[in-house]
Amino acid sequence: MQVTETLKDGLKRAYTITVSAAELEAKVQEKLLEAQPDIEIKGFRKGKVPLAILKKQFGQRLTGDAMQDAIDGAMKDHFEKTGDRPALQPEVKMVGGEEWKEGQDVVVEMAYEALPPIPELDTAKITLERLVVKADEGAVEEALKNLADNAKNFEARKKGSKAKSGDQVVIDFKGSVDGDYFEGGAGEDYPLVLGSNSFIPGFEDQLVGTKAGEEVKVEVSFPENYGAAHLAGKAAVFETTVKEVREPKAAEIDDELAKKFGAEDLAALKGQITSRLEDEYKGASRAVMKRSLLDQLDGLVQFDLPAKLVEAEASQIAHQLWHEENPDHHGHDHGSIETTDEHKKLAERRVRLGLLLAEIGRKADVEVSDAEMTQAVLAAARQYPGQERAFFEFVQKNAQMQQQLRAPLYEDKVVDHIVAGAKVTDKEIGKDDLQKAVEALDEF
Template identity: 45%
Template sequence: MQTVETLNEGLKRAYTLTIPFADIEKQVDQQLEEISPQVNMPGFRPGKVPTNLVRKMHGEAIEQDVVNKAIQTGIQEAMADQEIRPAMQPEVELDPDWERGKDIEISMKVEVLPEIPETNIDDISLERLTVEADDKAVDAAIESLAENQKSYDTAAKTYKAKDGDLVVMDFEGKVDGEAFDGGKGEGMSVTIGSGQLIPGFEDQLVGVKANDAKEIKVTFPDDYNVEYLAGKEAVFDVTVGEVRKPKEAKVDDEFAQSLGLEGIDKLRELMKGQVEQELNGLTRTHMKRKLLDFLAANHDFPVPPTMVESEFNQIWSQLEQEAANEADPEAAKKEMEDEKDEYHSIAERRVRLGLLLSEIGQKNGVEINQTEMSQLIAQAAQQYGPEDRERFIQYVQQDPMAAAQLRAPLYEDKVVDFLFENATITDRTVTRDELEAAIEAEEEETQKPAAKKKAAPKKAAAKKPAAKKSAAKSSTAKKPPAKKAAAKKPAAKKAPAKKKPAAKKAPAKKTAAKKSTADES
């Protein structure tokens, strides 16, 4: 095979590969000779079919297979001979005028990984902002938990519901006078002011009493997840079963025991560990951003344009989804267009940092072992339905690109932890508000266009300690959960499709838009 370089510009390379057709014929002849003894044909003894007839029967298919394998082998040999480290899969094209009998000419375009300068990891200095999980923070977490575990007492039949009360109701909705699929429910509970239902529905429950019948008129949001209901006016006939008033939650041994714990001391112990874990996460987020800022400021090397474009397209797609949910989508899109260059810079920064972290990890022996990879695959498979999980696992195991995409976030975190271990770190105790403000300020500095669209970080609600969950009634009136943000790496081949969840069909609130993924780089 002959390889001729036709382009060497920055990180872009192009080659012409020529494979002599004589080599193809030789391999075809060899394969025909190997299969001839196994070919059966009427009129001939087994294994005695003439070669010319075997060629007529199987030659074309064998030749096509040999050509395809020769092209793949030629590409791999060319990249090895030229010492190419591809950034993405090479773009390969067979000469459209090629005819059988002629030498095969292939054009190959590829972007190569840049030479990445050495990083002196001993020069990294970071400040670690820590927050103490004191009694006040633990008390706040327990109070939040108690609020989420609020219980209710049935109110008198003459009691009128108000904000914060729970209403148990039957309902039937109609659009244009016609009942619609999923628009009927019985015994559904909703807390007034919770935002469970579409705007305007809960407000009209204020003042209802047990056994009241009420007509509620609402309009489905334009982006409602059932297309034929989006933007439609609906009328719901509601019958109130009962109204319940919230009981004041007492944080005591009885409350802890209702969660399956021994008593309040055990609850405080669990909640303190949870608060510590949450605060440690905030501390790590701030340190990681400072680390990435340091690396970005001290490394400037060219990055493959195709990788940048792929990253930018993911950012842009996310922003388009968010803009579509704004009050004025056109204005939001115009703002995006005005800041397009800045988003390109964000994409370039991400790609550069990704390549740099990968290089640091490889040079310092950072690895993901087989156990970690198996756990990662099993965890990712849980997002699919039972019938697709095994297919997903097989897909990742057989496709190196898919496996690389899956392992990339974990590998990056392991490299970051390695750099933390080798950095000079000084500790400073701050309040939670100060830590969150520092994270927000860092985000605004490194992600200026995206940061303008984000609200200040909220304190995460305390998680419920391990306890049995009460079975909730299935209701189509609940707000559907927002999907998790997609991974930031370039997409590999498509995995088995996730099982599509059943559409919510009653008065549900619109799904929140995804957050921008530009939050840590």
């Protein structure tokens, strides 16, 4: 077997792999001998079928298997000897293809871009500022007020009071389109909060100012993208009776409120809120510090980038941004999306940082544990209520999905490893300043 270099230009590599006819025949014979003891053909005892007959019956398939094994083995040996790591799956093409005949040498062309050598990083040169925010009394009180508002009750207004936005009206309604009542368009004693936007656009607005006992014909049009196709875009009339008008009453901030949210008393609830707020602040602070770290890394280390890796990343960025700008288009039948210089610049940054973090993690033996992966899968599964088990099973069978979940975990562990060796100083600030720092982060 012979491997001959045909191209070495920057990170680009190309080789010709030649498997001689004799080597291929030897591998076929080896496979025939391996299979012989388990094969039984009419007229011969199991394991006693002559090799010539086996070759006649199974030779073509075994030749293909032997050819693949030989090429795979040659590629493996090549990467072990050279130390090259391909940036993407190597392109492999058989010379002659369909014209190849038994008894001829097998010649294969292999091309790839190698991952670049990445310089050592001195983490001690990195200086970072960690923003520290304490949950002050005002923030805790604001959170308590929001909880009380969410736990509010509605009490009947005085007889004759007009409904205001934010009030709850108890209604009976019956909807029709072109004079015909439609299924699912009726309800009784329905509590509707005006301004909640839980009904068709325009419905709630027409009930503002109504009183208990009034009958109203609410005229609206179903949205063009309404879920029920037979109603989408249609004008409808809802015969509505307002049975009661109720005003919101925020819950008292006391031990009873705390118990509604699973705390023993108000003091315990305040402690939980303080802990939750500070966890949120730490998460936001970490995002700011991580961006600062990535910006520094992007300037500290420079190396050649695999062109096809950058091209693929730029294409993905362009595709993602196109869908963000066209949220109503969910399919992929939108034709070609051109990549711009801005896409390419962002792709180069992402590829550079991705390769650098991967190399740092490899040298530091950073790994994502099974327990960490399980937690990530469970967290992702919560986004699909009622389908958690199905999602979990889907991830178990889908290597690409596993990689999508593992990648951010791995990146965060590498970031933690770098931060541990960097110079980090703490700076106490207020939550408003932290919010400004988060808002200042560019989208990458």
